[in-house]
Amino acid sequence: MSRFAHPAGDRHAEMLPQERPPLAPADLNRINPAIWPRTSTRVEGTLTVGGVDVRDLARDHGTPLYVLDEDDVRSRMRDYATAFAGSEVHYAGKAFLCKEIVRWLQEEGLGLDVASAGELAVALSVGFPAERITMHGNNKSTAELGKALEAGVGHIVVDSYDEIARLGYLAEQQGKRPKVMVRVTTGVEAHTHEFIATAHDDQKFGLSLSTGAAAEAVRRILALPQLELLGLHSHIGSQIVDTAGFEVAARRLASLLVQIKEEHGVVLPELDLGGGYGIAYVDGDEAPDIKELADSLQEIVAKVCTGAGLPVPRLTVEPGRTIVGPGGITLYEVGTIKDVEGLRTYVSIDGGMSDNLRTALYGAEYTAALVSRGSEAEPMLSRLVGKHCESGDIIVRDFHLPADLAPGDLIAVASTGAYCRSLANNYNYLPRPAVVAVSGGVSRVIVQGETEDDLLRGQL
Template identity: 90%
Template sequence: MSRFAHPAGDRHAEMLPQERPPLPPADLNRINPAIWPRTSTRTDGTLTVGGVDVRDLAREHGTPLYVIDEDDVRSRMRDYATAFAGSEVHYAGKAFLCKEIVRWLQAEGLGLDVASSGELAVALSVGFPAERITMHGNNKSVAELTKALEAGVGHIVVDSFDEIARLGYLAEQHGKRPKVMIRVTTGVEAHTHEFIATAHDDQKFGLSLNTGAAAEAVRRILALPQLELVGLHSHIGSQIVDTAGFEVAARRLTSLLVQIKDEHGVVLPELDLGGGYGIAYVEGDEAPDIKELADSLREIVTKVCVDAGLPVPRLTVEPGRTIVGPGGITLYEVGTIKDVEGLRTYVSVNGGMSDNVRTALYGAEYTAVLASRASDAEPMLSRLVGKHCESGDIIVRDLHLPADLVPGDLIAVSATGAYCRSLASNYNYLPKPAVVAVSGGSSRVIVRGETEDDLLRGQL
């Protein structure tokens, strides 16, 4: 009997239908172009990205290793710049930010969203134009707002009454008049995980449209001459694959624009619909076409404003995951293989929730393949797990790997360019992996991997 077959009456057969794992793919060696980086291919059975053999990457840089396909990421930046020509595209730095990513953004003509003083420091350290930066955050400190004012960031998105007063005071003290937008909680229920849905009223972000808090924020900002109110901002969530929620949000924001015009005689010139666009992680996932997304959002905003008798504001979008997510993979080495009879085989690798916490955090799904060779072995129902002291230390909950898998094989997990390095930790004192960029058959380190000395350096 094969290692993935489960006879009638065993524990696997007793699983509820919704708990059953997916069927094995027809070809375990296939690299689905919808999921993997654009330059990915199999060369003599081995996965190559950016023209670089993953075995060479492992030998030179070690594992675990974050690998970024530079050509993929930069081509997606250009896709957005072209599709949203005439609008503003600001990359959401929280997805993954480092100096090299900022350099690519500058070269490709995109703006940048930051949500902390640290993210702002990364951008400023390589000379990114401050006027192309938007500062976000639900609890910006005095120090962070001061740094943003001194740098001259293009926009500050205010998130509370406290922040309006704080920013007004600081702007007066520093002789600045920043452009501000109000983050509006529109009440749109995005079809995504509750931890990444951000526009319903009962959560920490924004000022509610339904309760009148957003309208009150407008009044308070307009009463402060040291602040320049230029628009409204909305972000309905993450990993969203259709525009229905954005249409509802746009209509609700437009109703507030009408109220502002009627009450104050002010027509705001900008509208930021945020980001949150989804990508394909597993077979069957659909990602929005960027041009179709751009055309749809423009049509939505134009229609709702024309219907309301308002001039069409300048549109801004904030993609993050869709730019950097698909172009990243994580490379691991297999350490142990443990067959739990009647259920599945646990494949343990030399990383885990310290370099990818998303599965444990909100049930994210991934695809992984045997990357260091091809295999004609039968599929083996597997769970890809890490080496941490947590039973929830799972990277891929259910997948099929070849039954001839052995310790020392390399496993690649796709679509890890967004949020994996950003959310990485040192749990169990594991150093954070390096990030390498690949292009044209060569690789280079863009974020140095940590060492044990790094982990001890701050301790007294």
């Protein structure tokens, strides 16, 4: 088993909250540096991030509020650029994308993956170099492909026979010759939730290796002089902390590279193993060290390709969650507190599944804490819930908060930088919260929060 292995089922959540070791009041004030942003500290019990007191953030910007530690996010970008020197690092924009994130990527020297014309528009709006952009998507429209060609994106990852024909026609019409990769479904089983496992055959992404669909896609691309085939792409899933799956995927991709060489006399120079690397959300979670991850993946590619008699291709990786996830928190105000005797206390906050859909969507787990003050009160078993008209509107299913919790207190949920704002919605007509970056004791809005006027705009 890989040194990064995280065996399926080995999670503390399988133990009932009442069965876990008892907590002391001091445990509730502890900030685990593996889960909270790198600049997080407790000052007289109050959380500060980027040198900014969360009480000031709530006062100045309101709640709910997404808070992003700029120094944390930038440092992780630099960690990837250093660890994967000689390879390509493309940030997966679906994790969280806005103009300011794109500026940080450009300044830190990373590339960018987009999955829609909208994400492409965000990148281009601030002058991000199109040649450092890769376009993904299982159902790219003619309009989206046309915009990608017009912009001159560096790579387009084709996902179907229809797309190959569509892209070839558009390329001929525009007089372009885009660089493409084939997304290959390798059949690797990732130990993650069904909804974020992406390499088994029975799902919407990619072209199957086992059925020969991927090899046929290669034939069709090579038959079109309008397209330049550069390599193969694979993505096995998300929130993965075990490199063993990547090794299996790389071996299977290498077998296809050998087949392509033997059948067509073509040696493809690039291999993209995707991303999906996990982060720590709760105590006990593991997360791979970036340098060790880079060394392992680069060694895997070199070993399997050399063993197959192939030159070592240029490796690309696509981290998203591991760059932006740990540096984000979501700040809420407590509204009502309801004790269900003999079970737990329900703590309702002023947001919910409209700003964090992940718990309801696929049972995500989080760490949360009282952050506007310290407390010496005994721990009480709690469930953090939102204000939506859904019983499944849960942010943190079972955890402990101080028994003296009161309305008006501030609760922060850690590791929410990835996928929370990206999946945010207006259920029950709640406006989506603002995103604030903090650094050096200063906060600044990088995505404005919505208002009721925004919700009504466009209605006739």
